[in-house]
Amino acid sequence: xxxxxxxxxxxxxxxxxxxxxxxxxxxxxxxxxxxxxxxxxxxxxxxxxxxxxxxxxxxxxxxxxxxxxxxxxxxxxxxxxxxxxxxxxxxxxxxxxxxxxxxxxxxxxxxxxxxxxxxxxxxxxxxxxxxxxxxxxxxxxxxxxxxxxxxxxxxxxxxxxxxxxxxxxxxxxxxxxxxxxxxxxxxxxxxxxxxxxxxxxxxxxxxxxxxxxxxxxxxxxxxxxxxxxxxxxxxxxxxxxxxx
Numbered sequence: 001x002x003x004x005x006x007x008x009x010x011x012x013x014x015x016x017x018x019x020x021x022x023x024x025x026x027x028x029x030x031x032x033x034x035x036x037x038x039x040x041x042x043x044x045x046x047x048x049x050x051x052x053x054x055x056x057x058x059x060x061x062x063x064x065x066x067x068x069x070x071x072x073x074x075x076x077x078x079x080x081x082x083x084x085x086x087x088x089x090x091x092x093x094x095x096x097x098x099x100x101x102x103x104x105x106x107x108x109x110x111x112x113x114x115x116x117x118x119x120x121x122x123x124x125x126x127x128x129x130x131x132x133x134x135x136x137x138x139x140x141x142x143x144x145x146x147x148x149x150x151x152x153x154x155x156x157x158x159x160x161x162x163x164x165x166x167x168x169x170x171x172x173x174x175x176x177x178x179x180x181x182x183x184x185x186x187x188x189x190x191x192x193x194x195x196x197x198x199x200x201x202x203x204x205x206x207x208x209x210x211x212x213x214x215x216x217x218x219x220x221x222x223x224x225x226x227x228x229x230x231x232x233x234x235x236x237x238x239x240x241x242x243x244x
Contacts, residue, residue, distance in 0.1 A: 007225075076181060080182070099117060108155065111144050113141070
């Protein structure tokens with residue numbers, strides 16, 4: 001992985017502003033990969049945790065490891081601003097992340113279900129078909145007292161066990177913040193969506209880049225590629241002259 005340049009950010013934004021969140025993630029990871037970038041098939045075969053671990057690395061290398069967060073207390077409505085570190089939120093992102101892809105058979109009260117972790121391809125198909133649960137796509141075999149059953153016949157306790165197993169097999173798939181409101185002391189857990197968070201930063205940075213290019217192109221007649229080829233310090237110096 002390498003930091004995204006301003007030219008990378010513009011290209012990724014151009015592709016991603018009308019793309020799905022899943023395809024935006026592919027664009028971000030590909031742009032930050034110098035050697036052996038993932039093709040579409042390889043990307044869709046990643047687990048959600050593998051994808052998110054890569055996105056956290058892109059974020060760390062491009063914008064730093066500190067995450068500036070905003071949350072609203074569900075109890076009193078207080079707006080909170082705080083900072084957390086990637087390493088504290090997702091320790092797995094600091095190392096080469098390898099989920100446990102092995103199928104596992106879980107049993108309960110005569111029911112037996114063999115499942116595997118979901119992939120990004122599963123998530124994309126789930127979204128396109130409007131399906132509510134991903135578990136159906138993870139079930140390889142299911143039976144009750146030896147008789148085959150459909151995934152929607154799996155009892156609730158076994159569904160909960162499946163959820164727990166899938167979470168433990170791919171722990172980077174769920175980044176969770178524990179937040180305590182300083183006003184009312186209410187404590188709650190909140191999911192941190194790195195794909196949405198990073199894309200918001202990319203969109204914000206792209207907007208700033210377009211404004212800078214506009215100012216310098218209007219003042220000096222330079223092309224976009226010439227402006228983006230300038231180092232950040234040189235560009236900022238020219239911008240200070242334009243702004244007076």
